[in-house]
Amino acid sequence: MKRLILALLATAALTGAASATTIGVTIGKFDDNFLTSVRTAISAEAKDKGVSLQVEDANDDTGKQISQIQNFIAQHVDAIIVNPVDTSATPKMTQLAVAAKIPLVYVNRKPEDKQLPPGVAFVGSDEKVSGTLEAEELAKCLNGKGNIVIIEGQLSNIGVLDRTADVEAVVARTPGLKVVQKQTADWDRNKAIDLMNNWITTGDKIDGVAANNDEMAVGAILALKQAGRDPKSMCIGGIDATADGLAEVQNGNLYVTVFQNAKGQGKGAVDAALSLIKGDKVPSIVDVPFEKVTKANLKDYLAK
Structure with missing residues (x-):
């Protein structure tokens, strides 16, 4: 009986691991203060939602970023989040993800695609x-x-x-x-x-x-x-x-x-990716509004 219980527990653990949601994330440059805040927000939201992340630094190299996306596809991740190094390269990235039938979310930097197809969204600010x-x-x-x-x-x-x-x-x-x-x-x-x-x-x-x-x-x-x-x-x-x-x-x-709401963009990117994974409808553009900050309203933003 003890062996049977252990076997069932092991099977359940394997099943849970296999069903865990994994999102591949490639960030244009880790060594950037604002993008670090976006990345931190992505990690926090993923942890809150029980999502596994694979986060890569493109280090300002478009070729490297495309290679990272191709690796995510080869690993069969459930979705991909991209902060593009070069926005003119996004049509290629979109094409790769759509062909692989993997949901794709661009974050912070707006893609230059003429129109984002179903299964692809942008979370950012105007x-x-x-x-x-x-x-x-x-x-x-x-x-x-x-x-x-x-x-x-x-x-x-x-x-x-x-x-x-x-x-x-x-x-x-x-x-x-x-x-x-x-x-x-x-x-x-x-x-x-x-x-x-x-x-x-x-x-x-x-x-x-x-x-x-x-x-x-x-x-x-x-x-x-x-x-x-x-x-x-x-x-x-x-x-x-x-x-x-x-x-x-x-x-x-x-x-x-x-x-520019780094937390809102990072959280929104993960939430949009999860919605796309479930097959829910997501707007092609999820706007996170800009807000003016001067000394007059500074105190409202120091905590953010």
């Missing part, structure tokens, strides 16, 4: 809102007059193009504002320091900085400090409301950031 919120606050800070520089993220990312275009649109409808420089720093703080240093040494009059993310905004702030200039003498904006970004808002060095 980038056209983020750049607009940032630029409108900078225009207020500058009283509608001055020279602005734009620090861009990776140009292969459609979100970068949207964020920059939105800043330029606000500048275009504000006659006293002018964009005098625009270059990429690849989302990177150190590259933003170097870029801002170059702009400072050229002698161009700069009144405002519109960075595509907080990391680069912080880089601009550090460059100004290194040059012996007070960041508070400029109007500087970022996007994402990272912990470092919020700290600079609190210090008065960053005039505005835009809260």
Whole structure:
């Protein structure tokens, strides 16, 4: 009888293991503050839902990310979550997942597919809102007059193009504002320091900085400090409301950031994947709204 009970328990354990839901996750770059928050939220939601994850770092390499997706497919995972390195490569990724009949969820960075097919969804925020919120606050800070520089993220990312275009649109409808420089720093703080240093040494009059993310905004702030200039003498904006970004808002060095809900995106990606696995209908776009953050409402976001 004892042997029979042990055998039944072993069988039950094997059956439970076999039926456990597994989701493959590939993140564009682990070494990114905001994406780390998204990844943490994905892990927390998966743990809460009893889901097994296989999480991979694409390390900013599109070829590596596609290979990771192919490996997930070969392992017959139940769903795949992708934070794409290069959004122009998403049609290929979609094609791979659809052919394998595996649900696919893009998170944070909007895919460039003309239309997402059934079984594929995007969970993220409308980038056209983020750049607009940032630029409108900078225009207020500058009283509608001055020279602005734009620090861009990776140009292969459609979100970068949207964020920059939105800043330029606000500048275009504000006659006293002018964009005098625009270059990429690849989302990177150190590259933003170097870029801002170059702009400072050229002698161009700069009144405002519109960075595509907080990391680069912080880089601009550090460059100004290194040059012996007070960041508070400029109007500087970022996007994402990272912990470092919020700290600079609190210090008065960053005039505005835009809260992008990393927890909401990570949780939403896992929930969308689970719904697709069950065969439930999921909208092709699951919007997680952007929210403007200044010193006036900072306390509402410090806990987030």
